[in-house]
Amino acid sequence: MMAAGEPTICEICKRGRVTKRMEEMAFRQWSDKGYIQCRVAILVGTCDNCRVKSLDPGSDKILDEAFRREYDKLP
Ligand SMILES: [Zn+2]
Numbered sequence: 090m091m092a093a094g095e096p097t098i099c100e101i102c103k104r105g106r107v108t109k110r111m112e113e114m115a116f117r118q119w120s121d122k123g124y125i126q127c128r129v130a131i132l133v134g135t136c137d138n139c140r141v142k143s144l145d146p147g148s149d150k151i152l153d154e155a156f157r158r159e160y161d162k163l164p
Pocket of ligand 1: 106
C-alpha cells in the first residue's frame, strides 16, 4: 500500500501527477450466454498532465468478479 497523500509521478510522461479516485465503469463482455453488461466502481489513476488513465493492480480481479456476478444472474 502506498502512503496516503503521496503523489505518484506518471510513468508515461514522467511529469504529471497521478490522482486516484473511484470511478464507475461500465463494460460488456461476451460469454456463452451472450453479452453481459457490467457496472463496477474501481480505483482509477488519472495523470494531470497527459491524461493517461491507469487501473490499479487488482482491478482485473474486480472486473472479473463483477462479470461473474452478472453472469450468474442469468438463467
Ligand atoms: Zn502523464
